[in-house]
Amino acid sequence: MDQRRAEPDPSYNNGINQVALYGEFTAAGNRKVRCAVSLTERDLTVQRITSAPVGRNKLVLSLRDCVGCRAYRGEDNADPGAYFAAYFYPFKRRWMSSGVSRQRVEQCFRVVTLQDPRTNLEEAEKWARAVRERCVRQQNLRDGVLFSEVRRPCRVMLLVNPQSGKGQALTLYNNHIQRMLNEAGVPHTLVITERQNHAREVVREADLSQWDALVIMSGDGLLFEVINGLLERSDWEEAIHTPLGILPGGSGNALAASIHHYSGAMPVSSEELLVSCGFLLCKGLVSRMDLASVHLPSSPRLFSFLSLAWGFVADVDVESEKYRHVGAARFTVGTLVRLASLRVYKGKLAYLPAAADCKEEGDLGNRTTLHCNNQSSSFCPASLLCRPSRDSPCQNAAHHTFHNSCHSNNSLKVRRTESTPSRNATKALTGPSDTLLPSLDQPVPSDWVVVQEEDFVLMLAMYQSHLAEDLLAAPDSTLDDGVIHLFYVRAGISRTALLRLFLAMEKGAHLATNCQHLVYSRVRALRLEPYSPKGVITVDGEVVEYGPVQAQVHEGLARLITG
Numbered sequence: 001m002d003q004r005r006a007e008p009d010p011s012y013n014n015g016i017n018q019v020a021l022y023g024e025f026t027a028a029g030n031r032k033v034r035c036a037v038s039l040t041e042r043d044l045t046v047q048r049i050t051s052a053p054v055g056r057n058k059l060v061l062s063l064r065d066c067v068g069c070r071a072y073r074g075e076d077n078a079d080p081g082a083y084f085a086a087y088f089y090p091f092k093r094r095w096m097s098s099g100v101s102r103q104r105v106e107q108c109f110r111v112v113t114l115q116d117p118r119t120n121l122e123e124a125e126k127w128a129r130a131v132r133e134r135c136v137r138q139q140n141l142r143d144g145v146l147f148s149e150v151r152r153p154c155r156v157m158l159l160v161n162p163q164s165g166k167g168q169a170l171t172l173y174n175n176h177i178q179r180m181l182n183e184a185g186v187p188h189t190l191v192i193t194e195r196q197n198h199a200r201e202v203v204r205e206a207d208l209s210q211w212d213a214l215v216i217m218s219g220d221g222l223l224f225e226v227i228n229g230l231l232e233r234s235d236w237e238e239a240i241h242t243p244l245g246i247l248p249g250g251s252g253n254a255l256a257a258s259i260h261h262y263s264g265a266m267p268v269s270s271e272e273l274l275v276s277c278g279f280l281l282c283k284g285l286v287s288r289m290d291l292a293s294v295h296l297p298s299s300p301r302l303f304s305f306l307s308l309a310w311g312f313v314a315d316v317d318v319e320s321e322k323y324r325h326v327g328a329a330r331f332t333v334g335t336l337v338r339l340a341s342l343r344v345y346k347g348k349l350a351y352l353p354a355a356a357d358c359k360e361e362g363d364l365g366n367r368t369t370l371h372c373n374n375q376s377s378s379f380c381p382a383s384l385l386c387r388p389s390r391d392s393p394c395q396n397a398a399h400h401t402f403h404n405s406c407h408s409n410n411s412l413k414v415r416r417t418e419s420t421p422s423r424n425a426t427k428a429l430t431g432p433s434d435t436l437l438p439s440l441d442q443p444v445p446s447d448w449v450v451v452q453e454e455d456f457v458l459m460l461a462m463y464q465s466h467l468a469e470d471l472l473a474a475p476d477s478t479l480d481d482g483v484i485h486l487f488y489v490r491a492g493i494s495r496t497a498l499l500r501l502f503l504a505m506e507k508g509a510h511l512a513t514n515c516q517h518l519v520y521s522r523v524r525a526l527r528l529e530p531y532s533p534k535g536v537i538t539v540d541g542e543v544v545e546y547g548p549v550q551a552q553v554h555e556g557l558a559r560l561i562t563g
């Protein structure tokens with residue numbers, strides 16, 4: 001038989017395409033299949049050695065899609081061969097449906113250079129090491145992305161809430177995540193949360209020098225606990241720099257959907273989102289993430305990484321809890337139910353606008369410089385749709401409102417854990433100071449915009465892109481843009497128009513619907529004073545004390561593994 005071999009291509013002999021390693025091995029699963037394997041700085045190329053023309057049966061796998069590679073001896077002691085296996089998660093077409101998602105590809109080879117098992121294992125280890133090193137270098141090469149730090153987490157605390165979402169977080173861990181982390185060589189310790197605030201207590205007390213990353217496999221509620229636990233520590237400044245990871249195990253999974261979106265990938269199903277976030281976690285790149293501090297009338301200050309909501313969105317979040325068995329679809333069901341009894345919420349909203357073209361760094365002492373961000377002039381995609389003029393004092397909205405009749409059903413969930421009043425802007429002992437916020441009983445500063453309308457259907461402040469897996473609420477948000485993306489919908493909107501807005505939000509196109517009732521502003525701080533005696537306010541999807549609330553963004557305060 002005329003066996004054509006895939007010898008190293010001479011045209012590859014320059015730069016990144018230069019073949020660093022070349023070998024011929026049998027496939028681990030079928031010793032009759034021989035493969036020519038070559039490794040460049042960028043790719044692993046596998047060419048089956050057959051009589052077919054060179055190029056057929058050739059697989060080129062990008063090392064950017066590789067999470068790890070390991071070498072090992074076979075189980076049969078009489079077998080002198082050793083093995084190396086490389087694990088890739090490239091985007092592939094879905095079976096039976098359109099679009100692409102990350103799907104697992106394993107390439108495993110048997111090395112029998114000599115009859116000596118040790119030499120064979122050394123050869124396999126050489127390959128595994130070379131693949132791993134190039135994977136890391138490919139991550140380092142990524143440019144144009146504001147990744148500040150490259151660090152492979154090696155000791156990970158993985159906090160899993162077994163009750164989150166449909167109650168399947170542990171099954172999802174067993175079916176997907178455990179294997180991915182093993183493939184990536186990331187040792188981890190599983191902490192299964194037992195009750196509310198368990199994770200908060202664990203991270204508040206933990207010896208953080210023992211952990212390179214804290215990863216949360218749950219909904220957004222558990223990350224909320226972890227962030228607040230870190231910021232309650234006396235060493236909060238260091239603690240909040242602990243890299244955090246998020247794996248979707250809840251029904252909302254907004255932050256997981258946001259980092260998937262930031263990675264440039266197309267929307268995917270819930271299980272595909274888990275694989276995508278698992279992949280990003282294994283890649284181990286750490287980015288800065290904005291947090292917002294939130295002040296409530298009589299509860300301690302909270303830190304929030306996602307959203308602050310009042311009105312329609314907050315009500316849907318709370319009321320749709322009972323539909324959590326349907327997973328991410330719970331928000332769609334909740335939206336339809338609440339639309340049927342659309343309400344008007346009365347209150348006063350004020351905000352500090354973000355500078356149009358400048359990005360001010362956080363107000364921590366060590367980051368006081370100002371950076372002009374030339375690109376941010378194109379920030380507001382629908383600049384025509386940002387309607388600051390609607391906030392002008394001359395705008396006189398008709399004030400025929402219904403008082404909010406929403407009854408707070410949050411007695412079990414409300415985060416009123418301590419009783420320290422916070423009448424001063426920053427009363428808490430730990431965490432950064434809120435230089436932009438006066439105390440809640442003082443008027444807002446004169447450079448704030450006071451919204452003239454007092455009748456709303458919703459107020460939604462977002463610091464990340466997604467409100468839920470399939471709700472791209474703030475399409476222009478980035479992880480650390482230092483901006484609160486403030487949306488509100490004025491009273492008077494029809495049910496149909498509101499439904500259209502939420503349908504458009506699935507693709508992040510709600511600003512382009514030209515809805516006259518929707519107002520969007522980029523802000524750095526805000527205050528809401530609800531007038532209705534009862535209602536719901538949520539922070540990161542969790543119900544908090546109802547009443548006046550204010551928040552300011554802290555740019556890039558936390559660290560998140562974003563791949």
Ligand SMILES: Nc1ncnc2c1ncn2[C@@H]1O[C@H](COP(=O)(O)OP(=O)(O)OP(=O)(O)O)[C@@H](O)[C@H]1O
Pocket residue numbers: 161162163164165166193194195196197198218219220221222223225249250251252253254324541
């Ligand atoms: N073992 C447990 N039993 C009951 N509640 C728990 C347990 N572990 C954690 N919790 C609490 O469950 C709450 C909800 O968790 P989380 O938001 O992560 O999941 P979820 O509500 O299912 O997700 P989503 O918000 O996306 O629907 C958190 O406030 C957390 O404190």
